[in-house]
Amino acid sequence: MKPADYLMLVVAFVAVAAVALQLWRGTKRRDDTGINLSRIVCPKCGEPAPLMRTPTSFRQMLRGGITCAKCGTEMDKWGREIARR
Ligand SMILES: [Zn+2]
Known part of the structure; x- marks a missing residue:
């Protein structure tokens, strides 16, 4: 893989982690972003x-x-x- 591909992987991982964190926080707080x-x-x-x-x-x-x-x-x-x- 080229270095740029790794960067894309990291960006994708951070994006997924951010969404997961927001869902977790929303669920804990029972707000609109929770499940x-x-x-x-x-x-x-x-x-x-x-x-x-x-x-x-x-x-x-x-x-x-x-x-x-x-x-x-x-x-x-x-x-x-x-x-x-
Ligand atoms: Zn009713």
């Missing part, structure tokens, strides 16, 4: 969220979260209620 692998339930009525979530808004598409099928409460991917305007 929640456990199922969430509606904070209002206790209805479990479906495994296949269908985004009902652009925000949900980007950041996760669902709308309760039973009572219509919007929650984030951590199962916390999102205040509606």
Whole structure:
């Protein structure tokens, strides 16, 4: 390999590491960049969220979260209620 190839490898590795670190921090802090692998339930009525979530808004598409099928409460991917305007 040429020296430039090694540089590309290092750059790629750093990029992957940065993304992994951000995901880990987001998961720890429970913010929008985290990953929640456990199922969430509606904070209002206790209805479990479906495994296949269908985004009902652009925000949900980007950041996760669902709308309760039973009572219509919007929650984030951590199962916390999102205040509606
Ligand atoms: Zn609900």
